[in-house]
Amino acid sequence: MARTTPHEPAQLDDRPLYGRIAALLLDELRDGTIPPGERLPGERHLAAHFHVSRETVRQALELLRRSGLVTTDRRGSHATLPGRPVEAQGTPAFPLGVRSADPSAVDRATVTWEAPPPEHARELGLAPHRPTLVHRYRSATPDGRALRTAVTSFSAVALAEVAELARYRGRADGATPAELRRAYDWMRKAGLSLHHRDAIRQVDGASSVRVTRRVQDQYARPLEITDLVVHAERDTLVYEFTLPAAG
Structure with missing residues (x-):
């Protein structure tokens, strides 16, 4: 405490x-x-x-x-007191590209306990068809012009080290809303130093952008992989970082 x-x-x-x-x-x-x-x-x-x-x-x-x-x-x-969880200053919100810049966008996030996409399983060192915690996120404006979807798979290391993530296994039914905005903060509190590597590429011509984020800890162990797709010609993907002053 x-x-x-x-x-x-x-x-x-x-x-x-x-x-x-x-x-x-x-x-x-x-x-x-x-x-x-x-x-x-x-x-x-x-x-x-x-x-x-x-x-x-x-x-x-x-x-x-x-x-x-x-x-x-x-x-x-x-x-269980009501109120918004306190977020550590400088810790990025999960998932990356958390929502559209349009204030009218509606977010929805759920978790399931299932085998992740094959490419995620390989990156996380999971055996084929081995289930893990999979997070799905969707943010869309009412007119449908701005849509963001993200799929995240967590590694066995992340679930073993981060109790707050492991708790979601019991409610990973794909229907119950899941609030994981503080996932990176939870990882840091568990003693994990986070290394993020983001790869960005265009898909479907110029109308969509895919961002793949891989997160490892200080021992180079994979923690999670996220694929985010932004479907919007006029939407903007913004990354914001806060670095503490030296000394």
Whole structure:
């Protein structure tokens, strides 16, 4: 967790200790220390953070769970407070070319658990027909003049290292909307340094552009590959990067 100074529960508070810990944890959820949708640290970490027992943390989480503020699945507990996830400054949004410049464009993104396209499987080092998490994205204007489609396949390394991505396997039905805008931020938080390589080429004459992005970590292990196709004669593909100042 970003905050390292331990909280001291108020001595005059007549609530049970787990109730006070639940309130302190709720404060951290509300102030963005743990952004909406993020996985909470484990019970051991929370117990050390608040200087209480793991049983007290367990009771506090149960209290928040009953209030609908925390949900738990087989991969841990997650904050469910409403609000837009906080994005790390300078981290590009996923997928690349995230939407048309036209503010009227409507986006839709879903995930499936299936065998990726053969060329993706080769790039990611996956055996033929081995399923993985596949993300499909579509952005279109109401008049249909600007259309962007993207297909992303994630590697076994990405799913093993990035818990937030692995969580989507259980809901990869191809119908449930999937919010993966922070995928690159999740990778960085998992300790992965990202190397992006983008190849751009024209397809179907001059009316469409295909961008293929390959992302590797610091060990040259493939993390994901995305194919984005922009169908628009007047649309503009914009890449924006933020680099920190030296020193």
